[in-house]
Amino acid sequence: MQASKKESLLRKPGVQTLLASLICILLGLLVGYIALLIINPAGATEAILDVIKNFWAYSKPEKQLKNFGVTLVTTAPLLMCSLSVLFAYKVGLFNIGAAGQYVAGAGASIYCALALHMPWYLCVIAAILAGALLGAISGMLKAYRNVNEVISCIMLNWISLYLVNTLLTPVKNPTGKDTFTIASQNQAALLPTAGLGKLFNQKNVTVAVPLAILMCVIIWVLLNKTVLGYELRATGLNKNAAKYCGMKDKFNIILTMAIAGGLAGMGASLLYLSDFEQWAVTQASVPAMGFNGIAAAFLGGLNPIGAIFSSYFIQHITRGGANVNMNMYCAQISDLISSVIIYMCGFVLFMKQFMNKKLDARENRKGGNNK
Amino acid sequence: MILLLQYTLIFTCVLMLVALGGCFSEHSGVINIGLEGIMVFGALGGALMMKYLPSGTAPFVVFWVVTLAAMLTGILYSLLLAVAAINFKADQTLVGTAMNLLGTAAATVIVKAINTAENSSNVSSEIMYVEAKKAFSIVPGTEFSWFMVLAVVLLIASYVILYKTRFGLRLMACGEHPQAADSVGINVLKMRYAGVMISGLLGGLGGLVYITAGVSAWKFENGVAGFGFLALAVMIFGAWKPQRIALTALLFGLFRSLSNVYTGFEFLKNLNLPSTVYNMLPYIISLVVLALFSKNSAAPKAEGIPYDKGMR
Numbered sequence: 001m002q003a004s005k006k007e008s009l010l011r012k013p014g015v016q017t018l019l020a021s022l023i024c025i026l027l028g029l030l031v032g033y034i035a036l037l038i039i040n041p042a043g044a045t046e047a048i049l050d051v052i053k054n055f056w057a058y059s060k061p062e063k064q065l066k067n068f069g070v071t072l073v074t075t076a077p078l079l080m081c082s083l084s085v086l087f088a089y090k091v092g093l094f095n096i097g098a099a100g101q102y103v104a105g106a107g108a109s110i111y112c113a114l115a116l117h118m119p120w121y122l123c124v125i126a127a128i129l130a131g132a133l134l135g136a137i138s139g140m141l142k143a144y145r146n147v148n149e150v151i152s153c154i155m156l157n158w159i160s161l162y163l164v165n166t167l168l169t170p171v172k173n174p175t176g177k178d179t180f181t182i183a184s185q186n187q188a189a190l191l192p193t194a195g196l197g198k199l200f201n202q203k204n205v206t207v208a209v210p211l212a213i214l215m216c217v218i219i220w221v222l223l224n225k226t227v228l229g230y231e232l233r234a235t236g237l238n239k240n241a242a243k244y245c246g247m248k249d250k251f252n253i254i255l256t257m258a259i260a261g262g263l264a265g266m267g268a269s270l271l272y273l274s275d276f277e278q279w280a281v282t283q284a285s286v287p288a289m290g291f292n293g294i295a296a297a298f299l300g301g302l303n304p305i306g307a308i309f310s311s312y313f314i315q316h317i318t319r320g321g322a323n324v325n326m327n328m329y330c331a332q333i334s335d336l337i338s339s340v341i342i343y344m345c346g347f348v349l350f351m352k353q354f355m356n357k358k359l360d361a362r363e364n365r366k367g368g369n370n371k
Numbered sequence: 372m373i374l375l376l377q378y379t380l381i382f383t384c385v386l387m388l389v390a391l392g393g394c395f396s397e398h399s400g401v402i403n404i405g406l407e408g409i410m411v412f413g414a415l416g417g418a419l420m421m422k423y424l425p426s427g428t429a430p431f432v433v434f435w436v437v438t439l440a441a442m443l444t445g446i447l448y449s450l451l452l453a454v455a456a457i458n459f460k461a462d463q464t465l466v467g468t469a470m471n472l473l474g475t476a477a478a479t480v481i482v483k484a485i486n487t488a489e490n491s492s493n494v495s496s497e498i499m500y501v502e503a504k505k506a507f508s509i510v511p512g513t514e515f516s517w518f519m520v521l522a523v524v525l526l527i528a529s530y531v532i533l534y535k536t537r538f539g540l541r542l543m544a545c546g547e548h549p550q551a552a553d554s555v556g557i558n559v560l561k562m563r564y565a566g567v568m569i570s571g572l573l574g575g576l577g578g579l580v581y582i583t584a585g586v587s588a589w590k591f592e593n594g595v596a597g598f599g600f601l602a603l604a605v606m607i608f609g610a611w612k613p614q615r616i617a618l619t620a621l622l623f624g625l626f627r628s629l630s631n632v633y634t635g636f637e638f639l640k641n642l643n644l645p646s647t648v649y650n651m652l653p654y655i656i657s658l659v660v661l662a663l664f665s666k667n668s669a670a671p672k673a674e675g676i677p678y679d680k681g682m683r
Contacts, residue, residue, distance in 0.1 A: 035477075039484040094464045096404070145662045148670075150404070150464055151607060152661065154600050155654040162647035169645075284596045294468055327491050330483040332592075335476035343451065343469035346461030 016355055017301035020348040021310070024299060028341035032333055040328045047324040051334055054320035062201060069200030071312070071319045073276045076208035077102070079311040080267025081293025083212075083219050084131075086302045088149075088260040090223060091252065092236035097138055097153025098264040099290025100160040101131035105265025106272050106287075107164030110279055113182050113189035113272075114171040120189050124269045131265020132258040134160060139257030143250035149257065157286045165281045178278035191273045208270035213308060215263065220304040232256055264290060288335075295342035314338050374635065377514035378628030379621070381584040384522040385577050386627075387620035389602035391529045392573030394611055396449075398533065399566025400546040400559075401456050402675045404467025406574050407599025408474025409445050411591070413575025414582040415478045416444025418589060419485075421503035430506035434517055437503065438576060445575015446568050448474070453567040457560055460677035475594040482591045499588040507583060518580045525573065530613040542566055546671030549678045559678045577602065585631075601627070604657040611670065623653040 009015055029048065036044035050057050055067035081098045088095035095101075108130035112123040134156055141147035173180050182189050191206035199205070223229040235242040235252045243249045267289070272279065296314050300306030321334025389406055396403040403409075420440035424433055451470055455461040479496045486493045507516040533539040544552040545562040553559050581598055582589040605623050609616030630649035633639045 035480060039480075039488075094462075096464065096468060141658075141662055147658075147661045150402075151603070152658060154404075155604060155658045155661075158597055158600060158654045159651050159658070162651040166645050166647045285594060286597070288472065291468055291472055294465065295472075298465060326494060328487065330480060330487070330494065330496075332476050332479040332483065335472065336480050339469055339473035339476050343455070343466060343473060346455045346466040346469065347459050349461070350459045 010355065010359060013352075014301075016352050017303070017306070017348070019355070020351045021299050021301055021306075021345075023351060024341050024344035024348070025313070027344050028337045031340045032337035035336060036329060036333065043325050043328050047329050047333070050323040050325075051317050051320040051337070054316050054323065057320075057323050065200050066202045067319065069196075069202035069205040070276075071315050072200075072209050073202075073204045073206075073274055074271070074319070075312050075315045076212040077267040077271040077289055078292055078296055078315055079212045079307060080215065080270060081264050081290050082296035082300060082307040082311050083215060083293075083304060084260040084263035084267070084290075085293050085297035086300070086304065086307060087219055087223070087263065088256055089297065089302055090236050091232045091256040092239070093139075093142070093149050093253065093256060093260075095135070095138075095153065095257070095260045095264075096150050096294065097135065097156055097257075097290075098260070098293045099286045099288075100153060100157030101134045101261040101264035102268045102290040102293075103157070103160045103164050103286060104130040104134045104261075105268035106279055107160070107167050108265065109269035110179055110182075110272050111167055111171065114180055114185050117186050118189060120191050120273055123189050123273055124266060127265045127269035128262040129265070131268070132262035134265075135257040135259070135261020136254055138261075139254035142257070143253045157290075161283070161286050164279070165283065168279055168281050172281050173278075177280045177282045179281065181278060182273060182275045189273060190275060191270070204274045204276040206270075206274045208274055212267070212270060215266070216304040216308055219263070223304070264293065267293075292338065295338060295345070298345040298348070299341060314341075372635075373513075375625075375628055375632050378585065378631055379625045380519055381514045381516065381580065381624075382627045383620045383624030384519050385581045385584065385598060386602050386605045386624055387526060387617050388522055388573045388580065389577035389599060390605040390609060390616045390620060391526065391613060392570035392577065393603055393606040394570075394609075394613065394616060395529070395533075395542070395573070396566045396570035397606070397611060397671050397674050398543045398546045399563045400549055400671060400673045400676070400678065401452065401563055401567050402463045402467065403449075403452060403567065403570050403574075404464055404603070405449075405452050405470030405474070405599075406467075406570070406602055407595060407597070408467075408470035408472070409448050409571055409574035410578030410581060410595045410599050411474035411478050412448035413441040413445035413571075413578035414589065414595065415481065415578075415591065416575065417441035417579035418498040418500060418582060418591075421500035422498055424503060426502055433503055433506035437506075438521070438579065441575045441579035442572045443575070445573075445578065446571040449567050449571025449574065453564050456677065457563045457567070460679075463675050471594075471599070475591070478591040478594075495590070496592045497588055497590045500583075501587040504583050504587045514585060516580075516583070518576075518583070521576075522580070525576075526613060526617050533613060538565075543671070545678075546673055549673050550680075553678075553680065563678070574599070601653060604653060607670075608657045608660055626650075626652045 033048045036047050055064045058064050084098045085095050105127035109123040109127035112118040112126045138149050138152045141152045142149045168179050171179050193206045196205045197203045231247045232252055235249050239249050296311040300310035318334045321331040393403050393406055417437050417440055420437045452466055455466045456463045482496045509515045541557050542562050545559050549559045581595055605619045609619040626649050630646045
């Protein structure tokens with residue numbers, strides 16, 4: 001009796017997804033650990049623990065809290081990017097363009113803040129619109145011209161990178177390659193901290209995190225509890241059937257990409273309007289945030305609530321990478337771990353099939369015994 | 372002018388090699404978004420070989436050993452895609468994206484580990500190969516290198532292999548209709564492995580050519596700055612055909628080198644366009660062309676779909 005209960009638990013898709021994600025994480029950490037062992041066996045165990053512990057590695061509570069805050073600051077934009085990816089994926093579109101939409105959002109929000117001196121909420125809206133516009137272009141190309149969204153998104157990623165670099169050059173700090181800090185030019189464009197900054201003793205912790213979590217809930221409700229969400233998911237599952245049922249498949253594709261783009265664009269504004277980092281106008285590659293969003297989306301089992309945990313986890317180990325002993329290792333070990341985790345996410349489908357096959361085999365055997 | 376010609380030709384070679392790699396992979400039915408990562412690994416293999424070859428080695432030997440090292444690392448890295456996409460039916464776009472991130476991250480970790488082990492205060496991700504690089508040039512002091520000759524040979528070879536040999540025609544059948552190919556006794560999985568591994572070979576070589584173009588040291592933190600994606604654009608613009616890929620690579624290579632050297636031309640300088648415009652142009656052109664001609668796309672029909680015998 002007990003065994004069958006356990007089995008039915010393992011049968012649940014949610015449990016299987018969780019298990020698969022945990023396996024991905026463990027394998028990623030294992031590869032990271034092996035890499036550390038190869039580089040220098042002496043400090044490898046300590047280093048991998050540093051990565052896993054992140055802020056817990058500090059002894060003072062204030063310092064722990066401060067570093068926890070920093071992790072949260074970078075979690076908010078990643079969460080938005082992963083929402084963008086998973087939302088599009090539910091409708092059957094692979095939004096590799098989250099990276100470019102993120103760039104567009106960064107450009108719009110920084111330009112509105114520094115050049116046009118707008119308050120923060122207008123900057124956020126500008127970022128959403130810029131991302132949505134970029135997403136909608138991919139959506140229109142897909143709907144009307146049958147251009148694969150992955151390809152058009154890749155092109156748009158690079159186009160938007162070069163555009164934003166040009167757009168932001170006038171608001172560059174003359175002494176370096178970064179844009180001015182928001183605080184030095186336009187205090188009103190900083191995201192309000194709502195007491196969170198004081199709580200974490202880190203001025204960059206703003207309403208960004210609660211806003212991002214709120215968006216998660218909104219997206220979950222939109223997907224699961226509304227007619228629009230039902231239509232979008234139906235379009236994703238079978239485009240032709242959805243069209244046959246009278247759903248506007250073309251409009252739905254464009255709308256999906258626009259919403260996904262808006263989410264990624266907003267994510268960028270949540271990072272850059274907290275003044276945590278500035279845009280380097282000479283950067284020659286698309287920021288990895290959008291691509292990591294793909295990782296977080298898949299690691300979170302393509303579920304908005306799961307994305308909260310997976311986004312936090314990825315930023316947790318990324319931040320933890322900065323703690324390793326720099327005389328032996330480098331911070332990129334965390335990038336290595338998270339990219340292995342994404343790679344392993346490709347095997348999730350296989351893992352699930354494998355689990356079900358094993359369960360089936362066991363049931364069959366039991367069935368045979370009863371005879 | 373001669374500078375523009377040098378850069379155009381060398382960038383053309385890079386784009387053409389990598390795009391041809393993508394072409395083989397896609398014709399076998401596997402989308403290869405991970406070209407960028409493959410380039411990084413090929414570059415890493417080549418750079419490490421240049422670093423560790425003893426300084427007195429004959430130029431001829433240096434050229435071939437380094438080239439083979441880049442090809443081999445490219446092939447090994449491409450196996451990551453092959454195993455996931457062909458045996459485990461993983462989402463090819465996801466795996467490709469992971470490979471791009473992994474390529475830069477792993478290369479940085481490896482190079483930094485080597486540098487730090489040599490000298491604990493050296494935390495850069497740079498490999499220098501000033502001496503070894505000289506073995507590649509035809510005319511010393513310029514960018515005209517033996518890689519250009521090799522690239523042309525490989526272009527012709529690609530054309531012949533794809534259209535004139537049994538292997539190539541079978542490979543393309545696997546990308547168009549794998550079930551039909553299987554029904555006449557072609558091993559689809561083997562063919563797809565071959566396609567992906569050839570893309571690893573060409574992509575790895577392309578990475579090596581890229582990091583030796585105009586510079587003699589490379590920071591692996593920077594990856595290959597989007598050249599893998601540009602090559603993807605070349606492949607699409609080139610309609611998955613070697614001869615058109617070569618012409619497209621020439622066009623895109625010209626734009627790319629213009630962004631480096633446009634200040635040397637009076638009339639271009641007078642236009643007063645920022646260099647980003649020249650960087651952007653290839654992507655914009657390919658997007659427009661895609662929008663105009665995608666209705667009857669030349670893409671292999673079955674690309675991106677894992678082969679399932681049950682679908683026959």
